[in-house]
Amino acid sequence: MNLSEIGEFGLIAHLQKGLETRAGVQIGIGDDAAVLDSLHRPIVTMDALVEGVHFRREWTSARALGRKVMAVNVSDLAASGARPVAAFVSLALGADETVEWIEELYTGFEDAAREWGFTVAGGDMTRSRGDLMISIALVGEVLSLARGPILRTGAQNGDVLVVSGTLGGAAAGLALLQAPNTNVSVSTRQKMLLRHHEPTPRLSLMRALLEVDADAVHGALDLSDGLAGDAVHLARRSSVSLQIETEWLPISVQCREVAAALSADALDWALAGGEDYELLLALAPEKVELLSLEAEKRCGVSLTIIGKCSAPDEAGPQVKILENGVMRPSEGAWTHF
Amino acid sequence: MNLSEIGEFGLIAHLQKGLETRAGVQIGIGDDAAVLDSLHRPIVTMDALVEGVHFRREWTSARALGRKVMAVNVSDLAASGARPVAAFVSLALGADETVEWIEELYTGFEDAAREWGFTVAGGDMTRSRGDLMISIALVGEVLSLARGPILRTGAQNGDVLVVSGTLGGAAAGLALLQAPNTNVSVSTRQKMLLRHHEPTPRLSLMRALLEVDADAVHGALDLSDGLAGDAVHLARRSSVSLQIETEWLPISVQCREVAAALSADALDWALAGGEDYELLLALAPEKVELLSLEAEKRCGVSLTIIGKCSAPDEAGPQVKILENGVMRPSEGAWTHF
Numbered sequence: 001m002n003l004s005e006i007g008e009f010g011l012i013a014h015l016q017k018g019l020e021t022r023a024g025v026q027i028g029i030g031d032d033a034a035v036l037d038s039l040h041r042p043i044v045t046m047d048a049l050v051e052g053v054h055f056r057r058e059w060t061s062a063r064a065l066g067r068k069v070m071a072v073n074v075s076d077l078a079a080s081g082a083r084p085v086a087a088f089v090s091l092a093l094g095a096d097e098t099v100e101w102i103e104e105l106y107t108g109f110e111d112a113a114r115e116w117g118f119t120v121a122g123g124d125m126t127r128s129r130g131d132l133m134i135s136i137a138l139v140g141e142v143l144s145l146a147r148g149p150i151l152r153t154g155a156q157n158g159d160v161l162v163v164s165g166t167l168g169g170a171a172a173g174l175a176l177l178q179a180p181n182t183n184v185s186v187s188t189r190q191k192m193l194l195r196h197h198e199p200t201p202r203l204s205l206m207r208a209l210l211e212v213d214a215d216a217v218h219g220a221l222d223l224s225d226g227l228a229g230d231a232v233h234l235a236r237r238s239s240v241s242l243q244i245e246t247e248w249l250p251i252s253v254q255c256r257e258v259a260a261a262l263s264a265d266a267l268d269w270a271l272a273g274g275e276d277y278e279l280l281l282a283l284a285p286e287k288v289e290l291l292s293l294e295a296e297k298r299c300g301v302s303l304t305i306i307g308k309c310s311a312p313d314e315a316g317p318q319v320k321i322l323e324n325g326v327m328r329p330s331e332g333a334w335t336h337f
Numbered sequence: 338m339n340l341s342e343i344g345e346f347g348l349i350a351h352l353q354k355g356l357e358t359r360a361g362v363q364i365g366i367g368d369d370a371a372v373l374d375s376l377h378r379p380i381v382t383m384d385a386l387v388e389g390v391h392f393r394r395e396w397t398s399a400r401a402l403g404r405k406v407m408a409v410n411v412s413d414l415a416a417s418g419a420r421p422v423a424a425f426v427s428l429a430l431g432a433d434e435t436v437e438w439i440e441e442l443y444t445g446f447e448d449a450a451r452e453w454g455f456t457v458a459g460g461d462m463t464r465s466r467g468d469l470m471i472s473i474a475l476v477g478e479v480l481s482l483a484r485g486p487i488l489r490t491g492a493q494n495g496d497v498l499v500v501s502g503t504l505g506g507a508a509a510g511l512a513l514l515q516a517p518n519t520n521v522s523v524s525t526r527q528k529m530l531l532r533h534h535e536p537t538p539r540l541s542l543m544r545a546l547l548e549v550d551a552d553a554v555h556g557a558l559d560l561s562d563g564l565a566g567d568a569v570h571l572a573r574r575s576s577v578s579l580q581i582e583t584e585w586l587p588i589s590v591q592c593r594e595v596a597a598a599l600s601a602d603a604l605d606w607a608l609a610g611g612e613d614y615e616l617l618l619a620l621a622p623e624k625v626e627l628l629s630l631e632a633e634k635r636c637g638v639s640l641t642i643i644g645k646c647s648a649p650d651e652a653g654p655q656v657k658i659l660e661n662g663v664m665r666p667s668e669g670a671w672t673h674f
Contacts, residue, residue: 035417089383128387
């Protein structure tokens, strides 16, 4: 089917059939704006993926891409201690998308909506003269009304610094896309590609931590640009210095296998690779053991201590990354510029 | 200043200084997500402007563009009977924007935020390989909690069809940009360019109508693609047929002057030009006079009766556009495809 045959509104009506309206949304696609149920502590995030910058169409299916752009936004809400309610999609279509490709993209949106319990409730669709661009606004609600949102400003002197899951896997997956002939095992390839294509925002983990002891979760952010750079945001916003021990970083054997095959440094990927969408958490030290046990038990997600928060240095909040007790030269985080 | 010198986060921190946090927003730019005050009837819209499709940089200042992309979204909320609370901006920068240009764009965002009382509360910024794209998500709240949102589904058989202000002016302005040597008076040129560059969303009008008699406002939408096409949405969603008398359409003398100078048809512009951002309203017939008087008195906005709503035809809801009592051949609305 051709886009100009079906038309903008025909396409929207067609895509809408594959979308389910879930709790929290009164009026979705089709009016000037979407109407939601009352939100006690509304929380909103927005993140875009741009072709050629964040993804290449030859490396991803439309469906995986649709799920991923939603996951990236769910991850921001999860890091804030919030759950998603309604997503809005602004789509600028390039010259050569087909109706089938866009349908697959929306199937990916709906995969995410089903998985994390929200509704694709609106947005707009236009043409661009160049690349495809997918911009998502995700509206949600704070999980614990008593605790409120979890912020980047909440880390305290004495807090233990923890990450969820493993780091560097998304960068290993990207490296395999860039060098597809790399000699690694089939299962390693699959796992690392999955880390790149299908990130898991840590929504159920955050929910579990808040249920176990909401007051022990002082600060959080999600690792999208890489630990070394993202940690700087936590340090600055919380006015604490952070000390990170590179030996403690959770790096999977598969990630190490890919790095070895490419003569790359898995530690570089863990620190600056980006796109892992794990949580960096500042936790009350006396509660770390309990929270780790419960995270493992309730969600099967491991928490790893990677360092600590201390009073800011004289020069202000610093992130010190130590390798065998020696400061590593400052890491560049991934930036769009 | 060069973008690569200041960096993504430096730029965001820099831009943030020009933005004011207004009532309704607890935590704005700087965390994973923005946190808002409770919203009783939250309402969300999203609309993007893409370079080369919706605007050309040589035709507009960055500041006017920033105000306009916000105005377009405020218009959607106004049409829904809602006011804006927080805006989120997803910006994909092309190759050649300067920091100064982006500052001007944000000044335009803040102009709009001040004018219509909301906060620019978050978003993201990235690079594109091609054109600039500005995608806005606007979160608001229903103006009248008792009446609820005003929807496209609310028009009833017997309602009077009304538009605010005048139609065709934005198209006249665009025509002057396309043919700058057109021979029209200075004040006409200024007025019509302003209609194109600086649309006025009808927020204060909608507020006044709802204060006067919220139950008399049955249905509404904003005219972004042109009356002929937009009216179809109202007809279909409300299951009514609409009859529009072209002689009754409010077309300004300036619009007619531009059309005459270009041997164009002002009526075409009024029906299919798009971007007027006036409201199309379906009103209870016995309240039209009162509402018109109050709109004029409270906001200085004229309401014009342009037709009526009737039971759907046998073939379903139709939009009949009558010129001297004769059906005009069907109009094409502006579409992105």
